[in-house]
Amino acid sequence: MAGRAASKILSGARVVLPTGTVENGRVIVEGGRIAGAAPADAPSLDLSGHWIVPGFVDMHVHGGGGASFTSGTAEDVLRGVQTHREHGTTTIAASTVTGEMDVLARQAALLSELVQQGDLAGIHFEGPFISPCRKGAHSEDLLRDPDPAEVRKLVDAAHGTAKMVTLATELPGGIDSVRLLAEHGVIAAIGHTDATYEQTVEAIDAGASVATHLYNAMPALGHRTPGPIAALLEDERITVELINDGTHLHPAALELAYHRAGAARVAFITDAMDAAGFGDGMYDLGPLAVEVKDGVARLVEGGSIAGSTLTLDTAFKRAVTVDRLPVEDVVRSISANPARLLGVYDRVGSLEPGKDADLVVLDAGFTLKGVMRKGAWVIEP
Numbered sequence: 001m002a003g004r005a006a007s008k009i010l011s012g013a014r015v016v017l018p019t020g021t022v023e024n025g026r027v028i029v030e031g032g033r034i035a036g037a038a039p040a041d042a043p044s045l046d047l048s049g050h051w052i053v054p055g056f057v058d059m060h061v062h063g064g065g066g067a068s069f070t071s072g073t074a075e076d077v078l079r080g081v082q083t084h085r086e087h088g089t090t091t092i093a094a095s096t097v098t099g100e101m102d103v104l105a106r107q108a109a110l111l112s113e114l115v116q117q118g119d120l121a122g123i124h125f126e127g128p129f130i131s132p133c134r135k136g137a138h139s140e141d142l143l144r145d146p147d148p149a150e151v152r153k154l155v156d157a158a159h160g161t162a163k164m165v166t167l168a169t170e171l172p173g174g175i176d177s178v179r180l181l182a183e184h185g186v187i188a189a190i191g192h193t194d195a196t197y198e199q200t201v202e203a204i205d206a207g208a209s210v211a212t213h214l215y216n217a218m219p220a221l222g223h224r225t226p227g228p229i230a231a232l233l234e235d236e237r238i239t240v241e242l243i244n245d246g247t248h249l250h251p252a253a254l255e256l257a258y259h260r261a262g263a264a265r266v267a268f269i270t271d272a273m274d275a276a277g278f279g280d281g282m283y284d285l286g287p288l289a290v291e292v293k294d295g296v297a298r299l300v301e302g303g304s305i306a307g308s309t310l311t312l313d314t315a316f317k318r319a320v321t322v323d324r325l326p327v328e329d330v331v332r333s334i335s336a337n338p339a340r341l342l343g344v345y346d347r348v349g350s351l352e353p354g355k356d357a358d359l360v361v362l363d364a365g366f367t368l369k370g371v372m373r374k375g376a377w378v379i380e381p
């Protein structure tokens with residue numbers, strides 16, 4: 001479909017570039033990429049009154065469209081990917097949840113093929129190396145300490161496509177595992193952790209560089225026990241993931257984190273599960289049963305929040321209209337930063353000549369109207 005798509009000019013919109021917003025700008029698309037100049041006969045589409053922003057990049061998402069990235073077949077995974085594309089996410093790293101090691105390794109092999117064929121940008125393993133005290137929606141009996149040899153096994157099963165591993169770095173083997181991951185160019189993400197402030201600093205010094213859904217599944221910020229949150233927010237080496245769905249974070253907590261870290265150190269994620277873009281009902285999250293009611297996913301047993309049903313178009317709109325963040329900052333946090341972390345910023349994550357023509361068209365109220373991926377419309381405006 002994409003590849004040799006015909007050239008087209010999108011004109012009249014407010015276009016968000018890395019250098020700022022251009023009024024009445026235009027984006028030239030040729031051969032699936034953004035071009036610097038247009039052939040004389042290229043057709044033009046008038047998008048006056050709209051915004052054009054880079055396609056969104058989600059580095060933490062477990063499924064969508066009724067499909068799970070942890071247990072689905074290749075066909076299921078692609079259905080989930082397509083659902084998120086229809087909501088503006090043109091680049092996706094697939095996240096798994098805790099499972100048996102051999103099951104995860106098998107799924108990693110399946111997902112790695114989808115990375116090779118260009119449908120995914122990598123794999124994120126969330127669990128099993130996490131704290132039973134902060135397990136969230138992960139099966140307690142399958143959790144294990146981050147023994148570097150075990151961590152290595154999982155990374156190897158992904159055949160070079162593992163991009164991130166979330167782990168509780170305070171557990172036995174945690175710091176050595178962080179070093180191992182850093183040496184292999186895989187992001188060590190601190191999360192589902194019961195670490196103290198000091199233990200978190202130690203993990204960052206060892207090479208950890210991402211905070212998995214900050215605030216969630218970690219000790220709360222206390223004035224005498226600042227815990228991981230203060231350590232993760234203050235350190236320039238850390239990018240913090242935020243789930244901006246209005247359920248996982250109070251707007252004041254989001255504001256505190258966003259302003260402390262700054263736009264350059266935030267990545268908006270969905271942490272979405274199968275129900276995203278699909279609807280309420282009963283689902284499985286790995287081996288656990290989840291009920292989704294009014295768009296909020298909770299474990300049937302215990303009632304823990306079990307991922308979200310968020311899509312990034314909703315997160316974008318909320319960031320601008322509810323949180324009142326500048327559009328350019330939101331673009332950094334939802335496209336450029338996660339693209340850099342996934343190692344694909346040379347191809348996606350900003351609107352620049354030579355990059356893939358991955359973009360989202362929003363109306364003046366920031367509702368999604370169009371999505372283009374590699375020069376082909378996923379949703380035609």
Ligand SMILES: [Zn+2]
Binds near residue numbers: 271
């Ligand atoms: Zn997750």
